Amino acid sequence: MNTTAATLSRLFSSIQADLDLVDKTxxxxxxxxxxxxNSASMHALGSPGKRLRTAITLLAGKLKNYNIEKLLPLSVAYEMLHLATLIHxxxxxxxxxxxxxxxxxAVWGDKIAILLGDYYFAKTAGLIADIEDHRIDHLFSDTVAxxxxxxxxxxxxxxxxxxxIETYYEKIKHKTACLMAACSKGGATVCGASPEEIEQLYLYGLHLGVAFQIIDDILDYTQDQSTIGKPAGNDLRQGMVTLPLIYALQENASADRRQQIQHILGGQSQDEDEIRSVVDWVVQSDAINRSxxxxxxxxxxxxxxxxxFAPSSHRDILDELVDFVIVRNR
Amino acid sequence: MNTTAATLSRLFSSIQADLDLVDKTxxxxxxxxxxxxNSASMHALGSPGKRLRTAITLLAGKLKNYNIEKLLPLSVAYEMLHLATLIHxxxxxxxxxxxxxxxxxAVWGDKIAILLGDYYFAKTAGLIADIEDHRIDHLFSDTVAxxxxxxxxxxxxxxxxxxxIETYYEKIKHKTACLMAACSKGGATVCGASPEEIEQLYLYGLHLGVAFQIIDDILDYTQDQSTIGKPAGNDLRQGMVTLPLIYALQENASADRRQQIQHILGGQSQDEDEIRSVVDWVVQSDAINRSxxxxxxxxxxxxxxxxxFAPSSHRDILDELVDFVIVRNR
Structure with missing residues (x-):
């Protein structure tokens, strides 16, 4: 077991049984x-994440009147929604x-992938319906949109x-952080939190999600294929401008460097040496620290x-989760 | 105004104001x-259908305690779900x-089309949530799946x-008829119908939908581009085996004819003369009549x-709608 897995295992020990129940369901x-x-579905399930979304949902519930009957379909729905968005x-x-x-x-073709994503959306809607809470119905719809x-x-x-930077934050709040915010907000909602508490847990998930995505964007520059399963500079290769690159460009970019980056981002150059050169330039700047x-x-x-929220062991775990998200693989 | 539009205009006169309200909403x-x-959305909306789904939903409601507050989001949701599935x-x-x-x-590319479809699914879920009826939540999820x-x-x-023939019916019930069944069932559900009445209106929509799809599949052989907006034999060209072809094959297919059809269906031949020859062969057989x-x-x-249901003007319209679906463009 590596350090990451060991840390999560310790953090999640109080909800381990319910995490397993979510997987099974x-x-x-x-x-x-x-x-x-079923085959495409089992294939998609074959590469599980760190179950961070489920943990956030359950732990938010632990701060109030923990209700696994409601938290179970909610957690499964979030994982399924997440999988549907990944597939598309x-x-x-x-x-x-x-x-x-x-x-x-890659395995089944775009057509099956479109339909499998749609199918998961449908199944997610069914799980949400099981909760029988109209606030959750609206949260689901707003989150997907x-x-x-x-x-x-x-x-x-x-x-x-x-x-x-403003558009970067708008993008990551909409694309990534909003689902984590829906997890903590939804968990609080189905466990009897007050409107003020629901709002605070929404903010917790939102900022955790933003931090999570910034770290992901840093790792895309600092880590290689063996660690995160994709080559360094992948965002650059895909034309994605993220926080490290924005900071590096602010710092010291010669006209030549800007032109080189523009060519890579625009797809006119996919030369691996050039990409490597830009990645090294970003990593050697102060951009990673600032990110x-x-x-x-x-x-x-x-x-x-x-x-x-009153101090509690579960509040401590949500607190530690912030550290985990920020220091992972650093 | 052509005959089709004139017939629908007469049939829908009692719900015309609410049909317009559904469009606006x-x-x-x-x-x-x-x-x-918004641009892609307006583009997709630029080619409206015959509003058959909305009419079925509203007319089913007219058989019971017509409740436009619930029927409005329901009808908009069905049209939006239909549009989402068409886009995908x-x-x-x-x-x-x-x-x-x-x-x-074709205009925006596959990526935008995937996301626009997903966006409509999300918006549909929001409309369904507005109805605040858990039976409708489940009907929506089951229908999409x-x-x-x-x-x-x-x-x-x-x-x-x-x-x-069994697989053909399974396919059209799942892909087309189930949405029409959801329209009549949903309309009845939100207007206070009993479980037995809901079941009867479900069967109405299901069989109407099956008839609708069979007619569509007949028109694909008997009509040309100017009438239905796509060339005759399109299903054949796409490898789709439909009821007219199944019947024609049962009737009298030489080994050469079967091989020719197999080549077209499998994509080995897309020769327009060969496709025309198969279309003519199906049209000249008894397959169209049997369909x-x-x-x-x-x-x-x-x-x-x-x-x-007790006799009423609205029951008569639902009855006439069956004729309309079957005789359109015959």
Whole structure:
């Protein structure tokens, strides 16, 4: 077991049984009468994440009147929604692998991948319906719409060397952080939290999600294929301008360097030596440090949102989760 | 105004104001903060259907305690879900036009089309949430899952010359009829129908939908581009085996003819003269008549489901709608 897995195992020990129950229920609810859907589904499930979304949902519930009957369909729904968006994202990004595994579109083709994503959306709606709470119905719909808007914003701003910090944050809030915010907000909602408490837990998830994405964007520059399952500089290769690049460009970019980056972002050059050169230039600048600082600022805001809750072991775990998200693989 | 439009205008006169309200609400609810979504959305909306689904939903409600506050979001949701599935279908089918208009994927590319479809799913879930009826939440989820399964079944059975009549019906029930059944069932549900009445209206929509699809499949052989906006023999060209072809093959197919059809279905031949020859062969057989008889049988079952309701002008319209679906463009 590596350090990451050991840390998560310790942090999640109080909810381990329910995390396993969520996994089991996911498998049951994802099944279909059609073999190909089951095969593609089992394939997609073969590369599990760190179950961070489920943990956030359950732990938010632990701060109030923990109700596993409601938290179970909610958690399964979030994991399924996340999987549906990954499957469609991989088509949009023409990704061939994710975490070292071939994507659904790589194995089964775009058509099956579109339909499997749609099928998961449908199943997610069924899980949400089981909760029988209209606030959750609206949270689900708003979350899916926001994630779609974030994905489109990402597409539309791809290749833009002059992407502003404001648009970067809008993009990651919509595309990534909003789902984590929905997890903590939803967990609180179904466990009897007050409107003020729900709002605080929403802010916790939102800022945690922003920090999470900034770290992901840093790792894309600092880590290589063996660690994160994709080559360093992947965002650059895909035309994605992220926080480290924005900071590096602010710092000291010669006209030649800007032109080189613009060519890579615009797809006119996919030369691996040039990409490597830009990655090294970003890593050697102060951009990585400044990006970590930005992640830490959002981490602090996530923690601040927890302070309206009475001290408890579960509040401590949510607090530690902020550290985990920020220091992972550093 | 052509005969079809004149007939519908007469049939729908009692619900015309609410049909217009559904259109207007659709436009409002489909809007986004992102320009490209609005442009693609307005484009997709530019080719309206016959509003058959909305009419079925509203008319089912007219049989009971007509409640436009619930029927409005429900009808908009069904039209939006239908549009979402069309947008994703057009990607899967690589369709360049629909009803003579370029498809979203043809104008904006597959990526935007995937995301616009997802965005509509999200918005549909929001409309369903507004109804605040858990039976409708489940009906929505089940309907989307069934439509996905139908689309996948269609894909998986494409090119199969030996498609059975049973599989053909399973495919069209899942892909097309289930949404019409959800319209009449949903309309009845939100207007206070009893479980027995809801079941009867479900059967009405299901059989009407089956008849509708059989007629569509007949028209694909008997009509040309100027009438239905796509060339005759399009299903054949796409590898789709439908009822007219199944009947024609049962009747009298030489080994040469079978081989010719197998080549077209499997994509080994896309020769327009060969496709024309197969279309003519099907049209000149008894297959078209037998397919009309099958559509009429389902039309009769749809009508039968109406007889448990007291006679009324609205029951008469639902009855006439069966004729309309079967005789359109004959």
């Amino acid at each position: 996911f498998q049951e609810r994802a099944s279909s009468g059609l073999d190909i859907l 994202d991989d088509i949009v990004d023409e990704a061939k692998t994710r975490r070292g595994q071939p994507t659904v579109n 926001t994630v779609c808007e974030g994905t489109i914003l990402e597409m539309m701003t791809a290749g833009q060397i002059d992407l502003t 970590f600082e930005a992640a830490e600022e959002h981490g602090a805001k996530a923690r601040e949102a927890l302070y309206s | 659709f436009q409002e609810r489909a809007s986004s903060g992102l320009d490209i979504l 279908d057009d990607i899967v089918d690589e369709a360049k036009t629909r009803r003579g208009q370029p498809t979203v994927n 069934t439509v996905c399964e139908g689309t996948i079944l269609e894909m998986m059975t494409a090119g199969q010359i030996d498609l059975t 009309f008889e099958a559509a009429e049988e389902h039309g009769a079952k749809a009508r039968e489901a109406l007889y448990s």
